[in-house]
Amino acid sequence: xxxxxxxxxxxxxxxxxxxxxxxxxxxxxxxxxxxxxxxxxxxxxxxxxxxxxxxxxxxxxxxxxxxxxxxxxxxxxxxxxxxxxxxxxxxxxxxxxxxxxxxxxxxxxxxxxxxxxxxxxxxxxxx
Amino acid sequence: xxxxxxxxxxxxxxxxxxxxxxxxxxxxxxxxxxxxxxxxxxxxxxxxxxxxxxxxxxxxxxxxxxxxxxxxxxxxxxxxxxxxxxxxxxxxxxxxxxxxxxxxxxxxxxxxxxxxxxxxxxxxxxxxxxxxxxxxxxxxxxxxxxxxxxxxxxxxxxxxxxxxxxxxxxxxxxxxxxxxxxxxxxxxxxxxxxxxxxxxxxxxxxxxxxxxxxxxxxxxxxxxxxxxxxxxxxxxxxxxxxxxxxxxxxxxxxxxxxxxxxxxxxxxxxxxxxxxxxxxxxxxxxxxxxxxxxxxxxxxxxxx
Numbered sequence: 001x002x003x004x005x006x007x008x009x010x011x012x013x014x015x016x017x018x019x020x021x022x023x024x025x026x027x028x029x030x031x032x033x034x035x036x037x038x039x040x041x042x043x044x045x046x047x048x049x050x051x052x053x054x055x056x057x058x059x060x061x062x063x064x065x066x067x068x069x070x071x072x073x074x075x076x077x078x079x080x081x082x083x084x085x086x087x088x089x090x091x092x093x094x095x096x097x098x099x100x101x102x103x104x105x106x107x108x109x110x111x112x113x114x115x116x117x118x119x120x121x122x123x124x125x126x127x
Numbered sequence: 128x129x130x131x132x133x134x135x136x137x138x139x140x141x142x143x144x145x146x147x148x149x150x151x152x153x154x155x156x157x158x159x160x161x162x163x164x165x166x167x168x169x170x171x172x173x174x175x176x177x178x179x180x181x182x183x184x185x186x187x188x189x190x191x192x193x194x195x196x197x198x199x200x201x202x203x204x205x206x207x208x209x210x211x212x213x214x215x216x217x218x219x220x221x222x223x224x225x226x227x228x229x230x231x232x233x234x235x236x237x238x239x240x241x242x243x244x245x246x247x248x249x250x251x252x253x254x255x256x257x258x259x260x261x262x263x264x265x266x267x268x269x270x271x272x273x274x275x276x277x278x279x280x281x282x283x284x285x286x287x288x289x290x291x292x293x294x295x296x297x298x299x300x301x302x303x304x305x306x307x308x309x310x311x312x313x314x315x316x317x318x319x320x321x322x323x324x325x326x327x328x329x330x331x332x333x334x335x336x337x338x339x340x341x342x343x344x345x346x347x348x349x350x351x352x353x354x355x356x357x358x359x360x361x362x363x364x365x366x367x368x369x370x371x372x373x374x375x376x377x378x379x380x381x382x383x384x385x386x387x388x389x390x391x392x393x394x395x396x397x398x399x400x401x402x403x404x405x406x407x408x409x410x411x412x413x414x415x416x417x418x419x420x421x422x423x424x425x426x427x428x429x430x431x
Contacts, residue, residue, distance in 0.1 A: 044354050
């Protein structure tokens, strides 16, 4: 008559159920944290990626400057320096429109009016 | 390999009117309990069924009319072409065992007197008033005074039959059907929990791999601290550049009077300095108020 006491079975069942419930609760918490972590990371990643992609193409600016007249420019690893001794109004407008309407990081800039038709330009852009 | 220590076994006839021997109760031997006919009901039957399990199902209805109300358990075994059916109350037997101080752990097996003594010839003493005798192949108790030659019952050389019963210690609280139902519900609940656990574990792993995937997908730096710092730097630069473009746009939109012109525009260390030539103090004040309304930061105008 060595039968297992049903109370022991009940106790074991309750312990197993409690253990399962505890595991489920902790896994739910872990899942919630993982989700939050993922969305936080993705938010940063998307913002970073969009801001990185916002930087206008280097190649496009260099190509433009190579064909434009009246400029000298020096390229470094960090960016580009533009210099124009005497630019006419039209050229100045074109280059300023090109740079200001695109997402180039202007580090420094100096435009000095020479006369009513011409101006000098010094500009440093970083990538 | 399991080691089983063979313990000596003693036979004991359990009868409500005859207390077992003291030395038997005090020994550590395992006990083979023989239930006296006073503790069960027995019927010899011819049933039109082939298997024992089919016969077992019929037992409650077969005994229904002939026994007193109570929580009965049933047992049946085949003897030749006939079935021997038993009905007994677990709680009554357990109570008696308890009364005699027999621990359930000491019990090796429980048998009906029927399975031990069906071949008895004559009458054998069971208690002070009753004797065991066999009538038509069924072991019964008869009053002692009816018996002519009463012999003492010797249990020492009896062979233990294979037919035995197991008492339901809690059967009187919850019947088997309810117990199985509760058990099924609990098992189902546990199964649901296990399925949920496995599914959650799978989801956690899925999101973990998704988390790791963000770094490679967006080509991020190895730690989020670095990435947050870079993002903050980018945002700051972005704000500065937007502010510069807004300031230039506002300067170019200024209503310049005749003789007034912008001489130079210098942007350095995040500050834009604009030199305006030909503006008198009143005009300069007007320009300043326009720029002040626009709330442009980092812009300074110098008037010559």
